[in-house]
Amino acid sequence: MANERRDAKHRKLGANEYQRKDGRYEYRYTDAKGVKRSVYSWTLTESDRPPQGKPLGKCLKVLEKEIQQDIFDKVDSFSGKKLTLNDCFDRYAANKKGWKKSTRENYTYYYNHTIRNDLGQKKIADINYSDIQRLYYGLYDDMDFLPSTIEIINAVLHPVFRVAIRDGYIRTNPTDGVLAELKKTIGWQKTKKEALTEEQQAAFMEYVQTNRKYQHWYPLFLFMLGTGCRVGEAVGMRWEDLDLVNGYVYVNHTVMKRRDETKHYRFHADTPKTDNSVRQIPMLEPVKNALIKEYQRQKQHGFTKGAIDGYTNFAFQNRQCEVVSPANVNTILKSIVAHYNKAEQARAEAENREPQLLPHISAHILRHTFCTRLCENESNLKLIQETMGHATIKITMDVYYTVTQKKQTKSFAALEGKLLPATA
Numbered sequence: 001m002a003n004e005r006r007d008a009k010h011r012k013l014g015a016n017e018y019q020r021k022d023g024r025y026e027y028r029y030t031d032a033k034g035v036k037r038s039v040y041s042w043t044l045t046e047s048d049r050p051p052q053g054k055p056l057g058k059c060l061k062v063l064e065k066e067i068q069q070d071i072f073d074k075v076d077s078f079s080g081k082k083l084t085l086n087d088c089f090d091r092y093a094a095n096k097k098g099w100k101k102s103t104r105e106n107y108t109y110y111y112n113h114t115i116r117n118d119l120g121q122k123k124i125a126d127i128n129y130s131d132i133q134r135l136y137y138g139l140y141d142d143m144d145f146l147p148s149t150i151e152i153i154n155a156v157l158h159p160v161f162r163v164a165i166r167d168g169y170i171r172t173n174p175t176d177g178v179l180a181e182l183k184k185t186i187g188w189q190k191t192k193k194e195a196l197t198e199e200q201q202a203a204f205m206e207y208v209q210t211n212r213k214y215q216h217w218y219p220l221f222l223f224m225l226g227t228g229c230r231v232g233e234a235v236g237m238r239w240e241d242l243d244l245v246n247g248y249v250y251v252n253h254t255v256m257k258r259r260d261e262t263k264h265y266r267f268h269a270d271t272p273k274t275d276n277s278v279r280q281i282p283m284l285e286p287v288k289n290a291l292i293k294e295y296q297r298q299k300q301h302g303f304t305k306g307a308i309d310g311y312t313n314f315a316f317q318n319r320q321c322e323v324v325s326p327a328n329v330n331t332i333l334k335s336i337v338a339h340y341n342k343a344e345q346a347r348a349e350a351e352n353r354e355p356q357l358l359p360h361i362s363a364h365i366l367r368h369t370f371c372t373r374l375c376e377n378e379s380n381l382k383l384i385q386e387t388m389g390h391a392t393i394k395i396t397m398d399v400y401y402t403v404t405q406k407k408q409t410k411s412f413a414a415l416e417g418k419l420l421p422a423t424a
Contacts (some may be wrong), residue, residue, distance in 0.1 A: 025060040031076045039063045042068035044209035059388035071272045080125030092160045107156045147188045154179045219294040220316045226287035231363035235324040237315040247283040269309040277389035333361045375403040
């Protein structure tokens with residue numbers, strides 16, 4: 001036929017296949033978005049060898065199959081091979097209007113320090129499962145990142161690839177399953193947080209109240225145990241958020257200390273974690289009395305100094321009359337438990353008995369302990385959720401289920417031997 005095209009080896013070329021004067025093969029097509037494109041290769045079939053000094057890439061026939069599949073799947077592979085992961089993250093972050101300021105800053109910090117200068121420069125269409133695997137295992141093995149930190153990085157990356165799929169740049173999400181594989185390989189599981197028992201709670205608070213080194217922290221820890229506030233909500237409390245007349249705590253902001261781009265830690269104030277976190281909590285009498293006493297003490301010795309993003313007059317302070325750092329709360333709790341247990345071991349040895357040691361206590365354990373006490377005495381899940389400021393009822397139900405399960409075990413143990421005669 002007159003219009004039949006052949007290459008330099010006299011092989012018949014298919015529709016839209018051409019061989020250029022320099023020997024390269026060209027395939028012309030219209031992509032999924034209706035744009036005319038061309039791809040090139042130095043070889044026509046997989047058995048061909050490229051000219052001397054030319055790279056061995058995919059042959060034209062393979063490229064054609066991939067392109068036809070892309071068109072069928074409505075995947076814009078051309079753009080996917082032009083856009084880097086950095087391009088996609090920056091676009092995703094710019095369009096993410098629902099992020100809180102603190103979330104945006106944290107996610108950007110993690111991305112910039114672990115991804116941007118390496119994997120971030122790779123074309124998003126070329127990133128595969130093995131690339132993500134290499135990143136996560138490298139962070140764990142070489143940089144000593146905790147799995148919980150890698151979870152945050154995964155939370156940053158996964159939606160970026162998900163949006164790239166929706167935009168038609170890629171077919172699959174290369175982060176799928178990588179984190180689960182890492183956890184399984186290293187045998188990592190989240191430690192289940194256990195609330196303090198009533199006896200442990202009483203022992204802890206009595207020790208803090210009577211120990212000269214730690215009694216300064218008593219009002220804050222009593223407040224946390226008596227309200228269930230998150231640590232950022234607690235240290236961010238202002239006196240105007242505490243209604244000491246009618247007995248209510250108003251949670252409407254949180255304080256945190258995080259590292260900025262200069263790697264310096266600075267205080268920041270922001271709205272609470274979720275919309276549900278804005279709430280009012282009835283003030284228990286011991287909490288109210290402790291706050292009144294603390295207010296009178298500060299009236300004599302000085303109120304908390306400094307301002308954080310326009311917030312002032314903070315209710316809790318360190319020994320320098322400054323805002324308490326959330327991270328320092330966990331440091332102090334660790335120190336208290338260590339000193340209490342050392343003293344308890346000495347007492348137990350002198351009294352020839354087993355020591356009653358305190359478990360690990362964190363700010364979240366104090367919150368979880370309050371939630372547990374609340375679940376032990378209240379069955380209205382919606383009320384518990386509103387008091388705790390849980391984002392979803394599922395979080396509340398998980399705690400409530402654990403509490404009621406333990407109650408059931410105790411109840412059945414009490415019935416032992418009462419309903420049926422003991423077996424011989």
